[in-house]
Amino acid sequence: xxxxxxxxxxxxxxxxxxxxxxxxxxxxxxxxxxxxxxxxxxxxxxxxxxxxxxxxxxxxxxxxxxxxxxxxxxxxxxxxxxxxxxxxxxxxxxxxxxxxxxxxxxxxxxxxxxxxxxxxxxxxxxxxxxxxxxxxxxxxxxxxxxxxxxxxxxxxxxxxxxxxxxxxxxxxxxxxxxxxxxxxxxxxxxxxxxxxxxxxxxxxxxxxxxxxxxxxxxxxxxxxxxxxxxxxxxxxxxxxxxxxxxxxxxxxxxxxxxxxxxxxxxxxx
Numbered sequence: 001x002x003x004x005x006x007x008x009x010x011x012x013x014x015x016x017x018x019x020x021x022x023x024x025x026x027x028x029x030x031x032x033x034x035x036x037x038x039x040x041x042x043x044x045x046x047x048x049x050x051x052x053x054x055x056x057x058x059x060x061x062x063x064x065x066x067x068x069x070x071x072x073x074x075x076x077x078x079x080x081x082x083x084x085x086x087x088x089x090x091x092x093x094x095x096x097x098x099x100x101x102x103x104x105x106x107x108x109x110x111x112x113x114x115x116x117x118x119x120x121x122x123x124x125x126x127x128x129x130x131x132x133x134x135x136x137x138x139x140x141x142x143x144x145x146x147x148x149x150x151x152x153x154x155x156x157x158x159x160x161x162x163x164x165x166x167x168x169x170x171x172x173x174x175x176x177x178x179x180x181x182x183x184x185x186x187x188x189x190x191x192x193x194x195x196x197x198x199x200x201x202x203x204x205x206x207x208x209x210x211x212x213x214x215x216x217x218x219x220x221x222x223x224x225x226x227x228x229x230x231x232x233x234x235x236x237x238x239x240x241x242x243x244x245x246x247x248x249x250x251x252x253x254x255x256x257x258x259x260x261x262x263x264x265x266x267x268x269x
Contacts, residue, residue: 026057027266032151053266056147056261056263059205061127061130061259062119073129079100083097083098085100087099090180100254120254121256138215139263141216143263148231154202158199168198171196171207171211172187172234173238179235181234190234194206210233211259213257214260229246236257
């Protein structure tokens with residue numbers, strides 16, 4: 001099967017399922033909401049925030065869509081240049097030689113058969129480059145949280161109840177007790193994007209909790225050298241999947257539990 005790639009003012013990618021999923025933008029109306037969680041960490045102090053209308057990808061960017069970008073742009077990722085990436089094999093982060101987006105967990109791993117899984121081992125810099133190629137950008141932290149929770153103060157995209165490793169599954173995540181991978185939902189590590197519609201956000205965005213963490217455009221409070229990631233991943237417990245939970249990583253890092261999705265301004269009338 002050949003790939004059909006059409007580049008216009010805003011590039012769109014058509015034809016294969018993994019590409020189509022990453023091209024699906026959801027209109028978010030904007031509004032005011034309370035960002036944070038009074039029962040969360042110290043850096044989650046509740047603050048009322050207003051966001052303008054914007055658009056956001058329904059799912060995380062897939063391996064297939066990212067591969068199309070690499071081919072079209074001739075881009076080389078930060079982790080490919082560095083020759084190593086961070087992996088989470090057993091409850092702690094390890095630096096592994098040969099880990100990159102084509103080999104997420106190390107040189108013996110490949111993305112064969114995972115076209116519709118979220119791309120990982122991409123840095124914030126790589127994510128910015130992909131989004132720019134698509135005529136888009138990374139979401140701000142406030143946009144990300146608003147898209148994940150809406151205006152009713154819910155703790156997870158689907159409501160206030162934490163996910164369980166039992167049917168009906170709401171997301172792909174780790175052990176209920178921190179912290180490690182769990183395959184009860186059918187996937188020890190990444191899962192195909194959009195596989196758990198019971199976990200959709202109020203606006204219909206998928207995988208806003210679990211599967212992989214997602215880069216945002218904001219710097220982490222008190223750590224200007226780090227970029228905020230949101231959403232939790234396949235190796236995290238429910239506490240880290242709350243929509244208000246924040247973590248930071250250096251923008252050049254790539255990790256096997258971190259991916260991204262793009263956002264964009266609302267179209268002008």
